[in-house]
Amino acid sequence: DAGVTQSPTHLIKTRGQQVTLRCSPKSGHDTVSWYQQALGQGPQFIFQYYEEEERQRGNFPDRFSGHQFPNYSSELNVNALLLGDSALYLCASSRTANQPQHFGDGTRLSIL
């Protein structure tokens, strides 16, 4: 039973570029959430997708956008990258919004 898978594992970009991160949820899960984890901090909620719509959003600018596909997989897009966007980006899935979330290994994004 595959868990949450994320791609790529590492990514290096320069300021001003755009990036797309991908996530496949655990089998049987329909809700996908994205988090940003800066070094030495806890994960910060970016947004959650359910039924292909953004259901809730954390305190992140519009440069952060997402999408959920009919097969429940999801993408996180970040435009106009800033140095401060360097972080580990985590995807998590769950059966419903308030059930325990299962996390992927994350994508390490470095901005030069």
Place this chain on the structure above:
Amino acid sequence: AQSVSQHNHHVILSEAASLELGCNYSYGGTVNLFWYVQYPGQHLQLLLKYFSGDPLVKGIKGFEAEFIKSKFSFNLRKPSVQWSDTAEYFCAAYNNAGNMLTFGGGTRLMVKP
């Protein structure tokens, strides 16, 4: 806005010592509470959860946590730690009204053999 705070950033213990990690949350409504663990090189894993009922919940690997509503606390405990418990521990709260999981800053635990 909901927030979760963890009192200890770093904890160092010897094997067989008892562990208690503090966690407080700010939201006054209905919350679901979680403790997650991240072992070195691995992804976040669920240790235990509290939704309702018995405020003392037991999780995997001998961990337990007590929900004290009056104190807005959900402290994690283990009577006797092992070297393999070395990891980072995160407390998290899910606000059913906001559909958002909020994490604390984490506690890095090192257990000396």
